[in-house]
Amino acid sequence: MSGDNDFVVVANRLPVDLSTAADGTQTWSPSPGGLVAALSPVLEKHSGCWVGWPGVADAAPEPFHTEGGVLLHPVPLTAADYEAFYEGFSNATLWPLFHDLIVTPHYERAWWEVYRDVNERFAAEVDKVAAPGATVWVQDYQLLLVPGILRQTRPDLTIGFFLHIPFPGADLFRQLPWREEIVRGLLGADLIGFHLESYVANFLELVSQVAGPLGSRIGQPDTLIVEGTPATRRVGARITASDGRSVGVGAFPISIDPATLGAADDAAVEKLRAELGHPATVLLGVDRLDYTKGILQRLLAFEELLASGSLAPEDAVLVQIATPSRERLEHYRRTRSAVEEAVGRINGTFGTISRPVVHYFHRSLPKQQLQHYYRLADVMVVTPFKDGMNLVAKEYVACHGDGSGALVLSEFAGAGVELHQAHLCNPFDIDSIKRALLGAVRGFQWEPEAMAERMTAMYEQVTAHDVDLWAGSFLDCMREAGR
Template structure:
């Protein structure tokens, strides 16, 4: 266990020897088969897709839950070693969770409290004190597992809202390695955040880290506003790595230590996406898709099942497009892929029913022989198939109501190897800060303006489409996932 007699001694010994990555989920999920054997498969999600290639290049240890309940740590570690470790470039360290843990920590506090609150859905929150107790307990369990694998000199990088209290729990265990936290989702304004009954405890948990990274300048500003709400004296100073924050005597024993917060937007493995898009498997899929769609304009949507993604609003905008521009009927199709997610959470069950009702209404109103306006598919895809869909699509409709970044927008651009395509992007997605000058920005609540934006994209000259797409591809290529990691580690003072 990486403990020291004092915090100052531990900090002075940190040299960034290994990277300890910590997230709610491991990049590999385990499940038992019907014959009581084990199956391992890649975990889904934007965080895993961004970080796995980085860990494969850098090495280190990844701590997280492997997606199965009520198994012992020893069993999970053995199965991971057998099924994946031999082919991996970094070590996987599992955290064992019970069904009760998952219900209270993940489905409860993480997804019925923090997730809706941080996405401006205050009315969807369920402030159950039992959830908060389980959340704290699971964060302590993650900290315990980290303490067993971390050595003095290792740098601990904790990810996202599930694990805010890990650094504080590590300090309680006597582990003082340098640690940083990255918030993948938006950080809300102070008036929304302070509705959380335990908002002070969450802030104190964040203040236990040495560095906090967020997606946008707005997220950083919102966090600073929360600090000024909580403390009498908060002093900030711009630095090369972001904003240095010094807080007066707050009873947290921080004294002269400073917290840094920086804007470090996440990105994708651009070269890998291009490589997959150029693979024989992906190109063969793309050829089949092009033959299927013919000369129709294809608008693609790829969204995880979530009420933050604005799917009902998207379908209403497409309905408005067909009503206002009947000449586009039979000539344009929305191909909407929805990825299953959190299907035990009541809000998500209701969301799925709502979007399927909207799809049925639009298709019922406009379908003609040989043409269905919306092709809705509820499924998962492997990367070659997804890249094929991106390459065939003329327009990507990425319209979340609130999103930390949204990597679909970046993946679509990276996959457009011919440089011909239009990205319609919500102004409430973090990606708008980087791509907004060249994408077509919309307010997804305004279905009329969104409909007109789709119409403009359908009629956009090829030269303008290429100019905009090439500019976005250049931005993403110049700031890929590896650049993001190095930028974060430099800002956190732990660059290798």
């Protein structure tokens, strides 16, 4: 029996936090992030619902409404579900596969069976809450099968899917023993969105190689031009699925809401610089502590610049904020160990007791405090081996509307396509990172006007192409594709 929600967002996580009072009383409260902030107006306008796991194993809170009237509908998962579905198939199979085998994926049949089962449960919950003819937007790699399941059970729905991480080349993806089932699941959508046109091309090539009865590519690029720059915001092609439907596939680079960053607190920024010892140059890294982020490589590049005298320890400091991530997985534990060993070695060699050269935080910071660090940093260092987009780079740029600052950015981050004025580097090449870092640091002395022009151009790009444009563009195309 269908529900009464005309617009449904489906994601692995609900945007909620669980708070436990001193007396043991537990309270669930909404915790809006970038995605929910972008979609809240649509959710509120169309009697919307957000379906997802509440983030705590074996917890099954009752559905509840936010102050804006959005229904949050939990999908409970057991601890065993979490281990096999999330830590296992999602993050030990799909995550490394989609990030170009930076580590070796594990293909476990038991994980796949739980992944499929959990996707079926998510789809069943959507079936309960979605009104006849509703629009359903499925998010990310944990739910690749949901569009296809919904297409079978609810053919009345308009279904979109967006992938927030990279999509690998077809030759890599074909390693996956369940490749046909994944492609079939995705082709249940009316519109499939990726960050970049290169990811679109990878998916189209995969479909052409494994499709068989799944579908065939037809049409030409440039179908369904949408708001924004045509080179980066268009549906790239259409695929004919086995049931005769036309499925749109396109690039929709995600962005941020610059308004949520607020105005800079100059006094707080100056206090931070004083706490760091008033260095001439502050370099900043902000990442989840993930093996894809290249944190160790930037530390090694910084270490070599200090060792060669290219940077003086009394003049430059590196602040690294590393948010804990998936710490029960072996590769993540190894990454943390290697990063923290490097931090200790660098500080032991070049720092003093009162003045370390690397300031390392293994915790998340509140948004307002993070904004102060963005504003403080003379150079933002973003060096992932592979990243679907990387919104940290865009947040930093949004905090420097006055043209100050510089961005060192991996050429393998999706953001590099839009922020091509950054100091781009190859994160697999320590010398390339060093050249980019020195170019950014010395650029303030050698070519200050050119540095300001580069940052201003990136600022204009980020503020003009914000998260509202991303969401609006996708939803416009989804409605068009579902007709």
